[in-house]
Amino acid sequence: MTTLSIDGEGVDVVYQGTEFRLERELIEEAIQKTYWDVTDHELLQMIEEDPTLRGEPRRVGDIVR
Numbered sequence: 001m002t003t004l005s006i007d008g009e010g011v012d013v014v015y016q017g018t019e020f021r022l023e024r025e026l027i028e029e030a031i032q033k034t035y036w037d038v039t040d041h042e043l044l045q046m047i048e049e050d051p052t053l054r055g056e057p058r059r060v061g062d063i064v065r
Helices: 024-031 040-047
Strands: 002-007 010-015 018-023
Touching (some): 002 040, 010 024, 010 040
């Protein structure tokens, strides 16, 4: 299971017991969208090869308020 902790400057990730941070600029470059328009589903797809996506995708801009 992957855990995402999203803030205004990036995402703290725990993936298979390894903790790391994805900075806002890296995410924008990888997904080719502004950080605020990236969804949690897109973030999971950056990290996992075949993630289990549940529910409706949520934009970072809606998560961080």
